[in-house]
Amino acid sequence: MEKILSSNDNFIEDVYDKVNVYHFHLVPMEFCIENIIFAGLVLSHGKPQINSILEPIVKNLKILELGITFNSRTERFINIKFFLLFAVFDKPARAMALNIKNSNGFFGCLKCLQPGKTLKTKKKGNVHVYFFSYYSNDGPERNSENYEKCLLRIKKLSLKEYKGIIGPCSLQNLGEFKPIQNTSIDSMHSICLGVIKSLFKYWFEMPDDKFSLKRHITKINDRVLKIRSIKSCQIALRPVSEWRYYKAKDFLIFMIYYAIPVFYQIMTYEYYQHLLQSIISLEILYSEKIDIVNLETARRMLINFVKKKDTLYNSFILKSSVHELLHQIKSSNRKD
Numbered sequence: 029m030e031k032i033l034s035s036n037d038n039f040i041e042d043v044y045d046k047v048n049v050y051h052f053h054l055v056p057m058e059f060c061i062e063n064i065i066f067a068g069l070v071l072s073h074g075k076p077q078i079n080s081i082l083e084p085i086v087k088n089l090k091i092l093e094l095g096i097t098f099n100s101r102t103e104r105f106i107n108i109k110f111f112l113l114f115a116v117f118d119k120p121a122r123a124m125a126l127n128i129k130n131s132n133g134f135f136g137c138l139k140c141l142q143p144g145k146t147l148k149t150k151k152k153g154n155v156h157v158y159f160f161s162y163y164s165n166d167g168p169e170r171n172s173e174n175y176e177k178c179l180l181r182i183k184k185l186s187l188k189e190y191k192g193i194i195g196p197c198s199l200q201n202l203g204e205f206k207p208i209q210n211t212s213i214d215s216m217h218s219i220c221l222g223v224i225k226s227l228f229k230y231w232f233e234m235p236d237d238k239f240s241l242k243r244h245i246t247k248i249n250d251r252v253l254k255i256r257s258i259k260s261c262q263i264a265l266r267p268v269s270e271w272r273y274y275k276a277k278d279f280l281i282f283m284i285y286y287a288i289p290v291f292y293q294i295m296t297y298e299y300y301q302h303l304l305q306s307i308i309s310l311e312i313l314y315s316e317k318i319d320i321v322n323l324e325t326a327r328r329m330l331i332n333f334v335k336k337k338d339t340l341y342n343s344f345i346l347k348s349s350v351h352e353l354l355h356q357i358k359s360s361n362r363k364d
């Protein structure tokens with residue numbers, strides 16, 4: 029309990045705040061779907077055992093798949109079946125729930141079979157990265173077919189792991205849920221707290237490098253503080269010198285609403301153009317309705333963004349979150 033509270037105390041406070049707000053101000057509406065929060069709290073010593081959490085959920089979902097019978101105005105009884113179609117987890121939870129390797133290990137990508145490469149840092153640490161593949165930037169695809177083959181091979185040869193798959197997962201027992209295709213990449217952790225936050229580290233923590241913007245921090249702060257309350261974005265950001273206090277949404281807001289005017293003629297042309305490609309892609313991906321033509325534009329821009337990233341910054345920036353950008357378009361355009 030201590031461990032959970034110490035690592036997630038803000039989250040717990042936040043949930044309680046929201047529960048209180050809903051409870052006291054929206055009592056007549058408390059059963060509207062938008063006012064219902066599904067939440068669970070698991071207490072464990074160390075790493076929680078995900079199966080003890082998922083098994084009862086899967087059991088109930090199996091009952092829902094059989095259907096629930098309601099009284100209907102037009103027909104006497106109507107049977108409605110419910111199926112789990114999509115799931116999203118942060119990366120450590122995803123690895124546990126799907127029984128696959130974590131993204132910082134070989135074959136740790138949820139969506140493809142690229143193994144990645146582990147680099148040694150100067151401080152003798154390890155960073156697992158995915159270099160851009162000119163042969164197939166987002167492939168070979170991991171799909172239901174090769175997922176099943178991996179499971180069969182693991183069972184037949186009693187392997188501990190094969191191509192990133194450790195073993196079967198309880199969610200695959202559900203009727204319509206395909207663990208690989210139907211699990212989405214978690215954009216909050218992967219894009220906001222992954223790709224964008226890592227750029228902030230490179231810009232504002234590394235004073236002597238070619239990509240560093242630390243020497244311009246006063247000018248950048250002035251510009252950030254001058255941008256206030258535009259119609260489409262009512263959130264005013266802290267100065268970037270306080271970026272360590274930014275939440276996931278702040279990083280995204282900075283990229284979409286602030287970065288272009290704030291970095292204009294501060295960032296060198298090459299870096300500015302490179303960043304523009306990611307900003308335009310994010311605007312497309314986060315828009316309420318995505319035009320299929322714009323999705324293709326975003327795809328090409330994200331490929332260019334990832335391709336040039338290690339030459340403009342360095343190889344350590346190519347962590348799984350950057351690699352996952354190459355899978356975002358297909359994930360946004362799935363029909364299965």
Ligand SMILES: [Zn+2]
Nearest residue numbers: 137139140142
């Ligand atoms: Zn991949």
